[in-house]
Amino acid sequence: xxxxxxxxxxxxxxxxxxxxxxxxxxxxxxxxxxxxxxxxxxxxxxxxxxxxxxxxxxxxxxxxxxxxxxxxxxxxxxxxxxxxxxxxxxxxxxxxxxxxxxxxxxxxxxxxxxxxxxxxxxxxxxxxxxxxxxxxxxxxxxxxxxxxxxxxxxxxxxxxxxxxxxxxxxxxxxxxxxxxxxxxxxxxxxxxxxxxxxxxxxxxxxxxxxxxxxxxxxxxxxxxxxxxxxxxxxxxxxxxxxxxxxxxxxxxxxxxxxxxxxxxxxxxxxxxxxxxxxxxxxxxxxxxxxxxxxxxxxxxxxxxxxxxxxxxxxxxxxxxxxxxxxxxxxxxxxxxxxxxxxxxxxxxxxxxxxxxxxxxxxxxxxxxxxxxxxxxxxxxxxxxxxxxxxxxxxxxxxxxxxxxxxxxxxxxxxxxxxxxxxxxxxxxxxxxxxxxxxxxxxxxxxxxxxxxxxxxxxxxxxxxxxxxxxxxxxxxxxxxxxxxxxxxxxxxxxx
Amino acid sequence: xxxxxxxxxxxxxxxxxxxxxxxxxxxxxxxxxxxxxxxxxxxxxxxxxxxxxxxxxxxxxxxxxxxxxxxxxxxxxxxxxxxxxxxxxxxxxxxxxxxxxxxxxxxxxxxxxxxxxxxxxxxxxxxxxxxxxxxxxxxxxxxxxxxxxxxxxxxxxxxxxxxxxxxxxxxxxxxxxxxxxxxxxxxxxxxxxxxxxxxxxxxxxxxxxxxxxxxxxxxxxxxxxxxxxxxxxxxxxxxxxxxxxxxxxxxxxxxxxxxxxxxxxxxxxxxxxxxxxxxxxxxxxxxxxxxxxxxxxxxxxxxxxxxxxxxxxxxxxx
Numbered sequence: 001x002x003x004x005x006x007x008x009x010x011x012x013x014x015x016x017x018x019x020x021x022x023x024x025x026x027x028x029x030x031x032x033x034x035x036x037x038x039x040x041x042x043x044x045x046x047x048x049x050x051x052x053x054x055x056x057x058x059x060x061x062x063x064x065x066x067x068x069x070x071x072x073x074x075x076x077x078x079x080x081x082x083x084x085x086x087x088x089x090x091x092x093x094x095x096x097x098x099x100x101x102x103x104x105x106x107x108x109x110x111x112x113x114x115x116x117x118x119x120x121x122x123x124x125x126x127x128x129x130x131x132x133x134x135x136x137x138x139x140x141x142x143x144x145x146x147x148x149x150x151x152x153x154x155x156x157x158x159x160x161x162x163x164x165x166x167x168x169x170x171x172x173x174x175x176x177x178x179x180x181x182x183x184x185x186x187x188x189x190x191x192x193x194x195x196x197x198x199x200x201x202x203x204x205x206x207x208x209x210x211x212x213x214x215x216x217x218x219x220x221x222x223x224x225x226x227x228x229x230x231x232x233x234x235x236x237x238x239x240x241x242x243x244x245x246x247x248x249x250x251x252x253x254x255x256x257x258x259x260x261x262x263x264x265x266x267x268x269x270x271x272x273x274x275x276x277x278x279x280x281x282x283x284x285x286x287x288x289x290x291x292x293x294x295x296x297x298x299x300x301x302x303x304x305x306x307x308x309x310x311x312x313x314x315x316x317x318x319x320x321x322x323x324x325x326x327x328x329x330x331x332x333x334x335x336x337x338x339x340x341x342x343x344x345x346x347x348x349x350x351x352x353x354x355x356x357x358x359x360x361x362x363x364x365x366x367x368x369x370x371x372x373x374x375x376x377x378x379x380x381x382x383x384x385x386x387x388x389x390x391x392x393x394x395x396x397x398x399x400x401x402x403x404x405x406x407x408x409x410x411x412x413x414x415x416x417x418x419x420x421x422x423x424x425x426x427x428x429x430x431x432x433x434x435x436x437x438x439x440x441x442x443x444x445x446x447x448x449x450x451x452x453x454x455x456x457x458x459x460x461x462x463x464x465x466x467x468x469x470x471x472x473x474x475x476x477x478x479x480x481x482x483x484x485x486x487x488x489x490x491x492x493x494x495x
Numbered sequence: 496x497x498x499x500x501x502x503x504x505x506x507x508x509x510x511x512x513x514x515x516x517x518x519x520x521x522x523x524x525x526x527x528x529x530x531x532x533x534x535x536x537x538x539x540x541x542x543x544x545x546x547x548x549x550x551x552x553x554x555x556x557x558x559x560x561x562x563x564x565x566x567x568x569x570x571x572x573x574x575x576x577x578x579x580x581x582x583x584x585x586x587x588x589x590x591x592x593x594x595x596x597x598x599x600x601x602x603x604x605x606x607x608x609x610x611x612x613x614x615x616x617x618x619x620x621x622x623x624x625x626x627x628x629x630x631x632x633x634x635x636x637x638x639x640x641x642x643x644x645x646x647x648x649x650x651x652x653x654x655x656x657x658x659x660x661x662x663x664x665x666x667x668x669x670x671x672x673x674x675x676x677x678x679x680x681x682x683x684x685x686x687x688x689x690x691x692x693x694x695x696x697x698x699x700x701x702x703x704x705x706x707x708x709x710x711x712x713x714x715x716x717x718x719x720x721x722x723x724x725x726x727x728x729x730x731x732x733x734x735x736x737x738x739x740x741x742x743x744x745x746x747x748x749x750x751x752x753x754x755x756x757x758x759x760x761x762x763x764x765x766x767x768x769x770x771x772x773x774x775x776x777x778x779x780x781x782x783x784x785x786x787x788x789x790x791x792x793x794x795x796x797x798x799x800x801x802x803x804x805x806x807x808x809x810x811x812x813x
Binding site for chain 1: 531563572653
């Protein structure tokens with residue numbers, strides 16, 4: 001079956017009233033769970049698994065995909081408005097997004113995130129339809145050595161968030177690396193720095209840390225300094241993005257999408273790394289007249305790029321699932337178990353054996369994407385109005401919201417203790433001008449880099465040259481070197 | 496809260512038309528899953544719910560999922576909160592036996608009451624399709640010559656896959672700690688590493704690799720059960736390697752349950768196992784029936800723990 005035949009068949013099935021209804025329900029549920037930190041699409045779909053006993057396969061998968069895409073949209077809303085990322089892929093969005101919101105540009109930030117998500121979702125879905133099988137074969141050529149080199153490249157992005165003092169920034173990074181070590185070491189099964197507390201065996205959740213540092217730390221800091229500031233209401237500003245905003249956004253959308261999709265397809269890629277790389281790229285590529293907005297008043301490029309990267313990566317994650325039956329994320333793993341409860345064994349033959357189901361699913365992704373942008377754009381004004389709440393009440397609300405969401409991660413009191421302990425650390429970091437973003441970056445990249453390094457070394461029997469003799473890995477390391485030294489050398493040459 | 500309402504919505508879904516109703520044994524039951532939703536233990540727990548409710552054995556189930564670290568995060572909570580309760584169940588299995596040992600947690604399966612072993616799944620030893628190794632003999636020769644040169648991908652360190660490799664090396668007269676074992680988080684990344692020939696071989700549950708084997712993208716060399724799970728794939732045992740490892744799953748009660756309440760819990764599983772609906776469910780999900788109750792199950796558990804501990808000590812993880 002050709003791609004066009006497949007899509008024709010798929011749209012024919014997806015555009016029935018019942019299936020549109022499932023898509024709408026999925027988008028709505030997905031947006032809702034994306035908004036709450038802690039409760040992600042994986043958990044939601046898992047809780048809905050019992051419907052597979054009742055609902056026919058097509059309807060159920062359209063619902064699940066709607067939830068998956070919807071969560072990617074919803075995650076950015078709270079990142080921007082409340083500095084409280086709902087998903088790990090939205091953490092980077094909070095860096096510039098929250099600053100824009102605080103400077104009266106919440107509307108444009110939300111709008112660029114929504115439209116960027118739509119653009120990226122569409123590009124990603126096109127990628128699934130036309131490139132899927134090819135990209136996946138290429139992604140399989142990447143082994144732990146290449147992944148480690150890729151993470152070395154990502155570590156360069158830390159330089160974009162270090163802030164004024166490199167020493168302070170690197171201290172934050174080290175704190176993040178330290179937090180990332182907590183838990184059971186995958187390669188040996190031994191617990192590290194868990195202090196006999198069973199809840200720490202599984203490590204510290206990265207969304208929890210982001211919420212603690214960005215939201216709780218900030219709130220505590222404001223409460224501490226409240227006397228000086230007094231109760232003021234944040235400006236809401238224009239709701240819709242101006243022509244200039246869109247002009248500044250479209251390139252980051254495309255760059256983010258093209259960066260995100262391949263990362264999603266990679267079996268060990270995920271949504272976090274491309275958002276970091278996209279943020280770094282936008283910061284370096286931004287027009288000089290807007291460069292000062294990064295890290296101060298919030299640059300729209302820093303929202304548009306990472307948000308697009310996040311959504312394109314999310315679409316990419318579906319590729320190994322549909323073409324090879326590989327569950328490369330928690331959500332994909334649960335969707336695969338849903339396939340199994342229909343007696344469908346997802347594997348390399350899924351596309352051939354279940355063509356109508358797969359194409360309907362892909363068609364419904366296009367539908368969900370349109371629904372989400374239609375659903376979300378008009379809501380931008382409504383969401384942005386949250387900022388009209390006076391600051392003390394707004395921040396109290398953020399605390400409640402962060403607490404509930406964190407408790408939802410695993411219904412554990414220990415998580416709340418961690419949230420407020422790390423939040424207190426965040427308060428002091430804010431007070432003494434330590435940037436908080438490197439903590440989160442270190443926490444995401446550190447453990448991944450460590451595991452891949454050790455996997456690569458086990459495979460090469462301890463030979464470090466493997467990173468240089470494998471062409472892919474050597475290329476990525478060279479790229480990292482260029483990214484690190486390039487700007488400095490360039491500055492020297494120009495002088 | 497949102498999550499709560501989702502749970503009730505899921506529970507409120509009308510179940511399939513009820514077949515012949517048996518006598519109700521429990522009005523309600525708490526089902527504790529020391530793993531996240533969607534995994535193997537969760538799947539077994541929900542299968543027990545499905546069959547027991549349809550048959551009318553149990554009125555309703557409340558699920559609690561506390562995942563992480565091979566179940567050792569949830570286990571202490573089950574032990575502390577449900578002690579002495581005659582209406583609480585936990586689903587667990589061989590993964591927890593190993594996890595308790597490697598994680599060195601004070602609370603283990605000796606702190607809960609074994610009720611019934613329900614299913615087990617054989618593992619499979621595979622090589623990438625493009626590997627020069629054609630059969631098990633080829634792999635065993637390579638392992639015997641230099642175990643370090645054959646990298647083997649599988650699940651977390653100290654888990655069933657790692658133990659299988661350790662036992663294989665021991666049977667070959669090598670040391671378990673010589674293994675070049677590459678642990679991956681979850682089935683997806685491990686499968687990707689094997690498909691891309693990043694590693695020399697791989698070990699996992701048969702169900703997880705079955706489709707890749709069927710499609711010819713992985714070559715199955717042997718399964719790890721006592722008998723053949725797939726007629727086309729020999730077992731390790733028939734190839735002259737005395738290694739049998741399965742990933743079993745079963746049900747446990749809390750500690751300190753009174754003898755009469757305990758008997759009632761065990762009876763529930765005996766009755767469940769006798770239902771045609773249970774046999775049908777095992778068949779459709781391709782699960783192997785490994786039913787074992789009471790004393791026999793307790794004895795099996797002891798020997799499983801001893802074997803696991805010996806291998807883990809050998810590898811240097813326990």
